[in-house]
Amino acid sequence: QVQLVESGGGLVQAGGSLRLSCAASGRTFSSYTMGWFRQAPGKEREFVAAISWRSGPTNYADSVKGRFTISRDNAKNTVYLQMNSLKPEDTAVYYCAATPDYALRPPARSTDYDYWGLGTQVTVST
Numbered sequence: 001q002v003q004l005v006e007s008g009g010g011l012v013q014a015g016g017s018l019r020l021s022c023a024a025s026g027r028t029f030s031s032y033t034m035g036w037f038r039q040a041p042g043k044e045r046e047f048v049a050a051i052s053w054r055s056g057p058t059n060y061a062d063s064v065k066g067r068f069t070i071s072r073d074n075a076k077n078t079v080y081l082q083m084n085s086l087k088p089e090d091t092a093v094y095y096c097a098a099t100p101d102y103a104l105r106p107p108a109r110s111t112d113y114d115y116w117g118l119g120t121q122v123t124v125s126t
Helices: none
Strands: 002-007 012-013 018-024 033-039 046-051 057-059 068-073 076-084 092-099 122-126
Touching: 002 092, 018 033, 018 092, 018 122, 033 068, 033 076, 046 068, 046 076, 057 068
Parallel strands: 012 122
Antiparallel strands: 002 018, 018 076, 033 046, 033 092, 046 057, 068 076, 092 122
16 A cells, blocks of 8 residues: 655746655555646646656656656655646646556556545646
């Protein structure tokens, strides 16, 4: 069982930056593939980024490539999402997710993840 708690959300102007954190419980955090998803009002949850448990392969949605960076610190049981050059369309609730499965390309489907946090709100103003 893994429990996930997101933090770092807030209100930022377009062009600004935020860093989200996801703290995980459990001694086996380093063996989990971690992902970030987001959901805007009236829209379906969508994939943002993911990182394998070996801190190797990463996967990004096209909409965030070059602007967002996912990373992890296994010693701190934490995964991060550095978000730069934020746009109003990045406004959403951001969720952290985990799966014990390993794949060469970290999965982008929400159904591939077993554990979810409650989310943190990110609002980007014009």
